[in-house]
Amino acid sequence: MTDTLSPSRDDFAALLDEQLQGRDLGEGQVVHGRVVGIEKDIIIVDVGLKTEGRIAAREFGIGEGAVIPKVGDNVEVYLERVENALGEAVISRDKARREEAWTRLEVVFADGQPVNGAIVGRVKGGFTVDLGGASAFLPGSQVDIRPVRDVGPLMGKEQPFQILKMDRPRGNIVVSRRAILEEARAEQRTELVGQLQEGEVREGVVKNITDYGAFVDLGGIDGLLHVTDMSWKRVSHPSQVLAVGDTVKVQIVKINPDTQRISLGMKQLQSDPWDGVEAKYPVGAKYTGRITNITDYGAFVELEAGVEGLVHVSEMSWTKKNVHPGKIVSTSQEVDVVVLDVDSSKRRISLGLKQAQNNPWDAFLETHPIGSTVEGEVKNATEFGLFIGLDNDIDGMVHLSDLDWSVSGEEAIQRYR
Known part of the structure; x- marks a missing residue:
């Protein structure tokens, strides 16, 4: 006869399930729990094991904006150990947030999307960034497009970052703020380039000067003003015409939509001195000019600003043959020359130095x-x-x-x- 006081087979199975409840909760996982008590700065959480776990309240946040759970609230925690030496479950809210963050960031990284974070500390070679529970490394070279001397204004400020690398087993995340800035600048550049037109005249500020030209800021986008487009006259170095910080009026000469390079010109805003040059300098006429450059094959003579002619070495002297031009004339010297030929299409004028002098052979x-x-x-x-x-x-x-x-x-x- 069956004892009615002894548990039935179903009751025994229920008791066994209750006894084994939580044993399928693997250590090293995020589990659901319920706040069952609060003792001073300790939050007591039941995660379905034989005993509850205890978490310091600071793990739920410190200061303004921190949300401390109340009794009865459901929370997610990280189960480090099912039971410690005191028989308590070892749980962590910080590690749960970290695991949540990693899961979220892996999705963001796979999609190539930016993630918000804040620079919270300085380490060797860069900075530490809090990505909402996960810690990332920001190399010093990835802080900005240009080197930043003072990172103070950026500390603690929530801003977007691009994840460059993730290694979950090693707990390694590398992020870049520079990539975000470059992308924003590229978008801004594309928008600005679309607003510009070739032939348009704009004002800009000289940002940098090189040996071959100057970079001019047109209001968020830079254009190159080549040295040959600064003036109709010969310019040896851009610094002869411009200085950093100068405000200049330039014409947009060319826009390359593929590379988004913008070529600028200043001389294009002035009248071309070569217009009508054949009428101004007829063949056989005599003029006074200044030597601007001396080469092995002759000397260049400036007739007016922007108009130069070449005196070939064979046209320099009636009597001196096979002599370097530098032994006959010197730079900046004023000389009388005669126009021998004019080719306006090629912007060339051939001049004669000896023709402006008496031929000693005739006198002899x-x-x-x-x-x-x-x-x-x-x-x-x-x-x-x-x-x-x-x-x-x-x-x-x-x-x-x-x-x-x-x-x-x-x-x-x-x-x-």
Whole structure:
């Protein structure tokens, strides 16, 4: 006969379930719990085990904005150990928040979306960022687009970051504030470029000067003002025309929609001095100009601001041959020149220096007609004859066949060596 006071098979199964309740709660997981008591700064939470767990109230937040749970509230906690030496469950709200944050951040990272956080501390090589429960590393190079000397204003301020790397087993998260700023600047640049038009005139501020030009801020976007577009006249270095901080009026010369590069010009706002240059400088006319540059093949002469002509080395002297132009003229020297040719399409003017001077050969022939006898000094003896210095820097040559009737040319040359 069955004892009615003994538990039935169903009751025994229920008791066994109750006894084993919570044993399927694995350590190292976030579990649901209920606040069953509060003792001073300790929150007592029942997570369904034999005994409750105790959490310091500070783990739920400190200061303004902190939300401390009340008795009966449901909370999520991290189960570190089912039972410690005192028979209590070891639980943590901080670690639960960290696990929640990691799960949330992994989704954000997979989607490539930014995440809000705050810089809370400084460490070697960078800073620590709180991402709502998870701690991340912000390298110093990823704080801003440009180096930041004082990070104080950024500390504790909630702002967006881009997750660059996540390694959950190692608890490693690397974030970047710079990536967010660069993306915002790129969007702003695209918007501004869309508002600009080639040929448009704008005011800007010179931000930087290089050897090849100047970068001008057009109000959130920079354009390059190349040195060749600063003035119609020759400019050796941009600093001759501009200084950092100058406000300048420029024309948008070209916009590259693919690279978003903007080319600017200042000379385009001035009249082109080459317009009508053929009428201003007719062939055969004589002008005074200034030497601006000397090369191996000649010298450039500025006729007016923005208009230069070339005196080829062959047009520099009636008498000096195979001589470097620098030995005939010097930079900044004023000289008289004659226009030999004008090609406005190529913006070239050929000038002659010797043509603006009397030809000493004409004067020599007037005083020394062919057949007359002249005296001179032997300047050089070569295998084929002698070079004789005459009047007005004119040199004459006596060929070896015309040196002496009585001896060979070679023997005659030996007398002058």
